[in-house]
Amino acid sequence: MTSNIPSIELAKLIRSSSLKMTSKGKSSHIGSILSCADILSVLYSKVINLRENEIKQEKDHFILSKGHSAAGLYACLAHLNLIDKNLLKTHYQDGSLLSGHVSHKFSEHIEVSTGALGHGFPISCGIAFRSKIRGNLSKTYCLISDGELDEGSNWEAFLFANHHKLNNLTVIVDRNNLQSITTTEKTLSLEPLKEKLLSFGLNVICCDGHDHAELLKAFELKSNSAKVIIANTIKGKGVSFMENSVLWHYRSPSSEDISKALKEIS
């Protein structure tokens, strides 16, 4: 809705810029960023309405609850010309506002800072609840990680989202099955995740989190209750030696890694 860049192209730009940013800044979380690059690109190129209009009264809202994927969001906004592309060079650098975890301090297009897990989704509930009470048609989208579901605050929010039938709220779970040390199932088992969420009364849709057509279909599906999209993803997606490897949760790519990775992305 906001861009003429095809979502596939935007996803490539998010991946390549994020690789460069995390390498230059020697920052972590490239695996998590690559995991959600397709979700961000479909959301921002085809779903989210970033401008107020007469019908919606307010713009849509996007909250990145998995704040450690900040570089991906910054890159996405930059390639949509919503923030200055030159700012990307400052990511993680001394004196920069582009922190490793997402910050709302430099752009009106980022409304909430996160980083501690389990905050973004409950805040999103507040935003969506207000929209619903006020009767405006804006929608709220919140991207969370699967490991983040260990945080109890999210389950308070699931109860709330169902109780108030927040059908203007969509939560996307980046289900890459890996968290910082090992798999989600070895850490604090989430499965059967779909059934758990269904039992909360939520509308749960599973899809391939790298298939843009499937993602778009999931986003466009009408719902009477709060919607949860379990987007099955691969951590490190797009770079063969990073895929499904927990190593790239924290490791930053070297210049040699970057050369190989950018070739694969392009």
Next chain:
Amino acid sequence: MRDIFVAKVKKYLTEVPNSFFLTADLGFGVFDDFPTLYPKQFFNVGVAEQLLSSISCGLSLSGDKVFTYSIGIFPTVRCLEQIRNDICYHNSNVLITTSGAGFSYGSLGISHHCTEDISMLRCIPNLTICSPASEQEAAICIDRILNINTPCYLRLDKLNAKSFISEEKSLYGPFIHKSSKENKFLLLAHGSTVQIYNETLELYPEIEEKVTIATVPFLHQNEQLHDLLSSYKNIITVEEHQLAGGFGSFINEQMNICESKAKLRRFGLNHFSDIVGSQSYLRNLYLPNPSDIFEIIKTTR
């Protein structure tokens, strides 16, 4: 004090329909008519203080005022990170209120003793902390706090001090309850512990000319507070809160900033209370009583 708070909030919710009031399942018998009066403003989010705080941040992102309410340390310490990261970092228009400061719920045990909250919250940027001492002070402070559109924390005691403000030194305090001609002793309180000083004067009227009694309801640095702290030789603080990082620590810091030469004696807690009891009982047990205050004044040259 809670009744005054409820009356003020009702007026506000009526006059400002874009505001919200959230409770974390507390206030039985207090907010009974709120769901009917304010169906689009009053919500019980359940026993979920983390949710309470984060939702208030989301609701207020567009600037609407949000009240959050619970008792004891539940709306603060339970969800400290949500207050820091969500409410305060986003400088949200949220007023957090606890009914049950200090030992207000003393008989219920340490889970309900609200005696560490100030220390934990005082260092968070953007947050204004307020503890009124009496119904009169609550009415003044709540009016002022309702005009602050950034994060605030209101602590309501169950006990009410019986003294009255005779002079407001600044918008946010200090408030003078009793002034003296001699600038020998400044007795300071944050909340209803000022009543200990009032009772001291009632029992020992001979010290009346030596002591000034003042409350500092807002932990807010200001010139008038500095002027007061610089004008006395001896300062006493009494708080129903841990000494570490509490009201006395705030005063100590302010004295350092304004280079006050006064001798400061701080009274408060330095341990949990395994013993339970009414607020009056525990206050008498752990804080100086009027004869202790009198003794200090009598023996200090």
